[in-house]
Amino acid sequence: MSETKPLVFVDVDIARLETLAAAMVANLPTRIVIGLRGTLGAGKTRLSQAIAQAAGIDRRDVTSPTFTIVQHYEGTRRIHHIDAYRLADEDEFIELGGEEILDDDAMILVEWPERIAGCMPKETLYLDLEIQSDPNLRTITASCLDEHVLRIIISKCT
Numbered sequence: 001m002s003e004t005k006p007l008v009f010v011d012v013d014i015a016r017l018e019t020l021a022a023a024m025v026a027n028l029p030t031r032i033v034i035g036l037r038g039t040l041g042a043g044k045t046r047l048s049q050a051i052a053q054a055a056g057i058d059r060r061d062v063t064s065p066t067f068t069i070v071q072h073y074e075g076t077r078r079i080h081h082i083d084a085y086r087l088a089d090e091d092e093f094i095e096l097g098g099e100e101i102l103d104d105d106a107m108i109l110v111e112w113p114e115r116i117a118g119c120m121p122k123e124t125l126y127l128d129l130e131i132q133s134d135p136n137l138r139t140i141t142a143s144c145l146d147e148h149v150l151r152i153i154i155s156k157c158t
Contacts, residue, residue, distance in 0.1 A: 004143075004144065004145075004147050004150050006141050006142060006143040007141070007142040007143075007150060007153055007154055008139065008140070008141050008142075009139065009140040009141075009142070009157075010132075010137075010139050011132070011137050011139075012137060012138040012139065012140050013136060013137055014046075014136075017043070017046065017047060017050050017138070017140075018050045018053070018054070020050075020140070020157050021047065021050035021051040021053070021054045022050075022054040023156045023157040024051060024054070024153075024157060025051055025054035025055050025076070025077060025107070026054070026156070027152050027156040027157070028107070028125075028149065028152060029149070030077070030105055030106070030107075031104070031105045031106065031107075032107055032108070032125060032149070033102055033108045033110065033120065033121050033123070033124045033125070034051075034107065034108065034109050034110065034124070034125045034126075034127060035110050035113030035120060035124045035125070035126040035127070036048065036109060036110065036111045036112075036113070036127055036129065037112075037113060037114060037126060037127070037128045037129070038128060038129035038130060038131075039130075039131070041131065042129040042130060042131055042138065043129045043131075043138050044064075044111045044112075044129060045062070045063070045064040045111065047127065047129065047140075048062055048064075048081050048109045048111070049062045051079065051107070051109065052073055052075065052079055052081075055073070055075035055076045055077040055079060055107070056075035056076045057073045057074075057075040057079070061073070062081065064083055064111065067086070069082065069083060069084075069086070069087065069096060070082045070083075070096075070098075070101060077106070077107050078104070078105070078106040078107070079106060079107045079108075079109065080101050080104060080106050080107075080108045080109070081109045081111075082098070082101065082108065082109065082110045082111065083111040083112060084110060084111065084112040084113060084115035084116045085111065085112040085115065087115050087116060089115075090115075090116050090117075090118050090119050093115075093116045093119055094119065098116065098119060099119060102119065102120070102121060110124075113126070122145055123144065123145055123146040123149070124144065124145075125142065125143075125144045125146070125149050125150075125153075126142070126143045126144065127140055127141070127142055128140065128141040128143070
């Protein structure tokens with residue numbers, strides 16, 4: 001698989017973020033790993049909350065798992081939410097059972113996936129979040145080696 005051309009969403013406000021999240025929950029495969037990349041405050045946890053809400057989970061129950069490393073949620077879809085920010089390295093992730101989580105039949109959201117890059121599946125959907133000059137807007141760039149996943153994003157999420 002070779003990486004396809006990334007898909008860029010510009011001027012993403014909260015309403016559009018929630019629409020994008022709902023489309024992803026409704027249309028992406030049952031088992032998918034989504035790497036959420038961006039600086040502190042870029043909206044990784046907010047996007048995770050929108051995805052959980054679209055899966056019937058109260059978004060207020062979804063917090064950044066910075067200290068717990070992983071949170072598990074059950075709604076219309078099973079969601080594992082991983083925050084790799086505080087992990088020392090990939091070995092620590094493996095020792096905590098991270099590889100088993102990544103293999104689960106669920107939607108797996110990974111904040112700071114670059115911290116565990118060697119553990120991330122090749123077919124991971126990466127969403128890069130960038131704050132625009134208007135702090136209420138984001139640019140989200142979707143990239144993936146799996147062309148099928150990007151076709152879903154293009155057809156159902158644009």
